[in-house]
Amino acid sequence: MKVLLSTLAATICFASTSSAFAAGADPLVTIQKKWAVCQYESKDTDNQIYCLENLIKRNEEALKQDPNRQELKVWLAINKSSLAGADGGLGALSLVKEAKALLEQVIDKAPETLNGSAFTSLGSLYYKVPGWPIGFGDDEMAEKMLRKALEINPDGIDPNYFYADFLAQDGRKKEAIQYLTKAQKAPPRADRPLADQGRQQEIAKLLGELQ
Structure with missing residues (x-):
């Protein structure tokens, strides 16, 4: 890993x-x-x-x-x-x-x-x-x-994404999808739109690879 x-x-x-x-x-x-x-x-x-x-x-x-x-x-x-x-x-x-x-x-x-x-x-x-x-x-x-x-920060986009990425690399596909789905629904950060947009693209990419 x-x-x-x-x-x-x-x-x-x-x-x-x-x-x-x-x-x-x-x-x-x-x-x-x-x-x-x-x-x-x-x-x-x-x-x-x-x-x-x-x-x-x-x-x-x-x-x-x-x-x-x-x-x-x-x-x-x-x-x-x-x-x-x-x-x-x-x-x-x-x-x-x-x-x-x-x-x-x-x-x-x-x-x-x-x-x-x-x-x-x-x-x-x-x-x-x-x-x-x-x-x-x-x-x-x-x-x-x-x-x-x-x-x-249970609803944050970054902690959910990185935990999902860790789980995916560890072969725990179902759990990874769960946290990626939660990351997709994270509330947007008004002061960081570009960061949110980029992270959402990474989330979508990883979801596509796992599904």
Whole structure:
């Protein structure tokens, strides 16, 4: 079941690599929106990598300015994981280890941050990263983290999708379909329409493969 992090989708780069966050804008909102662009709006791997590398720099800058904001740590971990999936190679393992450390910090200090997103992200790493001796992948830990995410956010699109994806890879087809169906019915996030659209496409694709 263990695979080196699969490409999480492709992207486009920022229009201006030198621009900072818009004045007065919440950096978290900007990061979330840029990630959706990186994730879903291009199939060019080089642009995807460039986009994510720049987003990570901006995420790190925002976190330096507000080091106790746990939401920014979660998103830095997500961005590093996404870059690992896009870039692959030996550097991917160091990126996912950095992501894991950030998510563990959030879970230790503020586990309900962003509706338990740290559990969703960490759970996905545990089932996508190779196991020992290459990486830290662990199916039991994956399921534990993903189920904890669902306890905190039972109707969320992401925890239901990632648990379904885990179940599908584990050969538990009927359960996977159940959670995918629930993910399809998740309430839309008004501030993240592009992310919801992209995730719904992934849900439909996986459902099609399982049915």
